[in-house]
Amino acid sequence: MYAVIKTGGKQYRVQPGDVLVVEKLAGEPGEKVAFDQVLMVGEGEAVTVGAPLVADAEVTATLIETRKGEKIKIFKKIRRQGYRRTRGHRQHESVLRVTAIAGGGQTATWDGEVNLTPLAVLNLRARNLDRGGDRAVTPVDVEVETVVEPEGKGKSARVRARVVEEAEAVTTDDAPEAKAKPAKAAKPAKKGGKPAEAKFSTKTAAPKPSRAQAKAPVRRNAPRSGKS
Helix, strand or coil, X not given: CEEEEEECCEEEEECCCCEEEEECCCCCCCCEEEECCEEEEEXXXXXEECCCCCCCCEEEEEEEEEEECCXXXXXXXXXXXXXEEEEEECCEEEEEEEEEEEECXXXXXXXXXXXXXXXXXXXXXXXXXXXXXCCCCCCCCCEEEEEEECCCCCCCCEEEEEEECCCCCCCCCCCCCCCCCCCCCCCCCCCCCCCCCCCCCCCCCCCCCCHHHHHCCXXXXXXXXXXX
């Protein structure tokens, strides 16, 4: 069963269970909203058209949230005058869940549970950035205390959270022993000579030319005129 309703100067075709985004409506999340301006009610071939409204017809919905819509950019320009202006606008809108339709001698309801989670929280959950809800911000074994630090004269104090960690001392007996690598034996000296010493070179190799530099022809300066 579906119905065509009018709200905010627009018409919407709705069914029980649909999520509807309309112009801003008054109310708090979770409140019931009723639309009495029903233009048409129908199911299959049985359609009731109002003149202009269907008598005793009503669509009931639950308000989920009131938020701002997507930003619309307004750009103005006058050529050869150096005039450019950019503005933005976000229209307020309300999100509803249609729960029941009644009219034309018929009734249809939606038996599902209305989720009042706003879109901003759903986007954070999709990006795995939501820190609210049932999940704790800090682990159970970590204690956090609030510290108030003064900023200076005439400034408000800054509140920070400091993690208090408690760890037991670990003795050397409990610590895992590090595996010591055997030292390499020094090379024996040659007969009649001195023991081998490390050689250090201060010379640096010239940088290797690139492929383009290697293919480039060698340019030689021509002798100046009048001189041998």
